[in-house]
Amino acid sequence: MAVYIHERYNWTDFHWEDEKILSLLSDVRNLQGKLIGKVELLGFELKDEANLETLIQDVVQSSEIEGEILNPEQVRSSIATRLGLDNSGLVNADRHVDGVVEMMLDATQNTDKKLSIQRLYDWHGALFPTGRSGLHKIDVAQWRAGDMQVVSGGMGREMVHFEAPKAERLSQEMNKLIGWFNMDSTVDPVLKACIVHLWFVTIHPFDDGNGRIARALTDMQLSKADGVNQRFYSMSAQIKQERKGYYAVLEKTQKGDSDITTWIVWFLNCLKQAIIASNAIIDKVVRKHHFWMHNASKIGNDRQRIMLNKLMDNFEGNLTSSKWAKVTKVSTDTALRDITDLVSKDVLSKKDSGGRSTHYELNW
Numbered sequence: 001m002a003v004y005i006h007e008r009y010n011w012t013d014f015h016w017e018d019e020k021i022l023s024l025l026s027d028v029r030n031l032q033g034k035l036i037g038k039v040e041l042l043g044f045e046l047k048d049e050a051n052l053e054t055l056i057q058d059v060v061q062s063s064e065i066e067g068e069i070l071n072p073e074q075v076r077s078s079i080a081t082r083l084g085l086d087n088s089g090l091v092n093a094d095r096h097v098d099g100v101v102e103m104m105l106d107a108t109q110n111t112d113k114k115l116s117i118q119r120l121y122d123w124h125g126a127l128f129p130t131g132r133s134g135l136h137k138i139d140v141a142q143w144r145a146g147d148m149q150v151v152s153g154g155m156g157r158e159m160v161h162f163e164a165p166k167a168e169r170l171s172q173e174m175n176k177l178i179g180w181f182n183m184d185s186t187v188d189p190v191l192k193a194c195i196v197h198l199w200f201v202t203i204h205p206f207d208d209g210n211g212r213i214a215r216a217l218t219d220m221q222l223s224k225a226d227g228v229n230q231r232f233y234s235m236s237a238q239i240k241q242e243r244k245g246y247y248a249v250l251e252k253t254q255k256g257d258s259d260i261t262t263w264i265v266w267f268l269n270c271l272k273q274a275i276i277a278s279n280a281i282i283d284k285v286v287r288k289h290h291f292w293m294h295n296a297s298k299i300g301n302d303r304q305r306i307m308l309n310k311l312m313d314n315f316e317g318n319l320t321s322s323k324w325a326k327v328t329k330v331s332t333d334t335a336l337r338d339i340t341d342l343v344s345k346d347v348l349s350k351k352d353s354g355g356r357s358t359h360y361e362l363n364w
Contacts, residue, residue, distance in 0.1 A: 002160075002163075002255050003255070004162065004163060004202075004254055004255060005202060005253065005254050005255070005256060005257065005258065006164070006165045006173075006202055006203070006254075008257060008258065010258070011258055012176065012177075012180075012199065012258070013258050014195055014198075014199075014258050014260050015258060015259055015260070016259065016260055016261040016264050017259075017261045020261050020265060021191075021261065021264050021265060021268060024265065024268040024269065024272070025188060025190060025191065025268060027268075027272055028190055028268055028271055028272050028275065029190065031272060031275040031276065032190075032225070032226055032275060035232055035233065035275055035278060035279075036226060036227070036228065036232070038279075038282065039230075039232050039282065042282070042285070042286070045289075046285055046286065046289055047230065048083065048085055048230075049085075049285045049288070049289075050230075050232055050281060050282050050285045051083075051230035051231055051232065052076070052079055052080060052083065052085060053281045053284065053285060054230075054231040054232050054233065054234055054278065054281055055079050055101075055104060055105070055108070055231055056072060056075050056076050056079060057234045057236075057237045057281070058104060058215075058219065058231060058234040058235075058236045058237065059075050059079070059100055059101055059104050060072050060075055061234060061236045061237040061239075061240040062100075062104075062211075062212050062215045062216075062236035062240075063100060063212065064240055065211060065212075065215075065236065065239060065240050065243060066211055066212060070097055070100065071091070071093075071097065072313075073091045073310075074091055074092070074093040074094060074097045075093065075097055075100075075101065076313070077091055077092065077093050078093035078097050078098050078101040079101050079105070081093075082101060082102070082105055083105075095129050096129060096130075098126075099125075099126035099127055099128075099129050100126070100127060100212070102126045103123040103126045103127060103212075103213070103216055104216055104219065106119075106122075106123070107123075107216040107217065107219055107220040107223075108219050108220060108223045108229060108230075108231055109229045110229075111220055111223045111224050111229055114182050115178050115181050115182055115217075115220075116178065117174065117175075117178065120174075120178075120205075120213065121141040121142065122141070123213055123216065124140060124141050124206055124209055124213065125140055125141040127208075127209045127212060127213070128140045128208065128209065133207070133208040133209075138207035138208050139206075139207050140207075143167065143170040143171065143174070143205045143206065144167055144170070144204075144205060144206055144207045145167050146167060146207075147163070147164075147166065147167070148163070148164035148204045148207075149162070149163050149164070150162040150163075150164075161247075161251050162250075162251060162254050162255075164202070164203065164204035165202075165203055165204075170203065170205050173203045173205070174203060174205055177196070177199050177200065177203065180199075181196055181217075181221075188225075189221065189222075189224055189225035190222070190225045190268070190271070191264065192221050192225075193218050193221035193222045193225060194218075194263070194264050194267040194268070194271075195260070196214075196217050196218065196221055197214050197215070197217065197218045197267070198250070198253060198260060198263055200213065200214040200217055201214045201250065202254055215235065215236050215239070218235055219231065219235065219236075222235065222271075232278050232281070232282070233274045233275045233277070233278035233281075234274060234277075234278070235270070235271060235274050237274065237277070238270050238271070238273050238274035238277060239270060241273075242270055242273075245266065246266075246270070249262060249263055249266040250263070284312075287312075287364065288312050291308075291312070291364045295308075295345075295347050298342070298345040298347055299347075300338075300341055301338070303324075303328040303330065303338055304338055304341070304342060306327075306328065307319075307324060307327065307328065307338075308342075308347070308362065310327065311362045312362065312364070318351075318359035318360075318361075319339075319348075319359055319360045319361070319362075320358065320359050320360070321335045321336045321339055321358075322335070324336075324338065324339060339360055342360075343360065346363060347362070347363060348360045348361065348362060348363065349361050349363055
């Protein structure tokens with residue numbers, strides 16, 4: 001029978017082999033510095049846009065890791081509203097999306113606020129506003145009352161990957177974690193983000209939502225490490241890409257001892273890739289800015305502006321007149337007039353031979 005890390009004496013006396021992580025940590029810190037320097041050159045408006053794009057990715061991908069698919073347009077609308085950014089023409093977000101967004105923004109914008117049990121309860125309540133996870137009623141805004149196992153496989157072939165601490169230990173374990181998180185320490189701020197993630201998912205204090213809250217805590221600590229309350233890279237998006245490796249290294253670490261070198265190396269490599277990938281978000285923001293500088297005067301109505309923004313963000317498939325009509329809630333004739341106008345101004349290009357296969361692409 002497996003012995004889990006939390007069953008060992010003084011299990012939170014984490015240690016690691018410096019020689020295996022220092023070079024990697026130095027690389028990450030160097031990349032963080034370069035990224036923040038690059039962002040500072042963007043100016044206020046583009047920094048806000050880059051922050052918005054990163055937060056959208058973070059919220060959507062963190063939920064997707066748990067198999068929950070959020071509507072990116074609803075997430076965009078919810079974040080833009082709360083950040084006071086222009087969100088005219090965007091869809092209304094449902095209560096659940098708003099809750100996920102509120103948790104993430106509280107974590108990353110209010111890094112100077114102390115972590116507390118009540119704050120974690122508030123995050124959990126925001127994640128589960130109906131008191132249910134799918135069809136199942138769960139304990140919300142309180143520590144779980146029962147046992148917690150991470151299991152895979154069908155009935156009769158179940159494999160237990162991990163068993164969390166018993167419910168009666170949760171109050172003591174969480175008080176210790178919160179005290180450590182709020183304390184000034186000599187641990188590098190990036191390593192602190194790495195440790196809090198592992199520590200929280202090991203305790204698994206809630207009935208559900210532990211992974212999302214662990215990633216919110218990670219983002220909160222990374223915001224402290226960056227020295228800014230805006231996000232310009234998404235750890236959750238990178239974890240989603242490396243999901244198999246993520247679960248494998250967590251399982252291995254939780255069946256080991258307090259030497260967490262392997263976990264730290266994995267985390268730092270993942271973080272390094274997340275920062276490198278952030279360049280794509282920043283490049284997209286700059287590209288959008290240049291597009292509007294050249295084309296803003298050519299736009300004849302709000303429908304065109306909304307659809308062009310969609311094409312640059314999360315538009316699925318090819319743009320057709322029928323899709324335009326459906327999204328903007330106008331007739332196909334009106335949609336075709338809007339599109340033809342933009343084609344004549346060289347904002348859109350007509351593709352394919354005609355008929356049902358006719359679609360349009362953005363010239364950018």
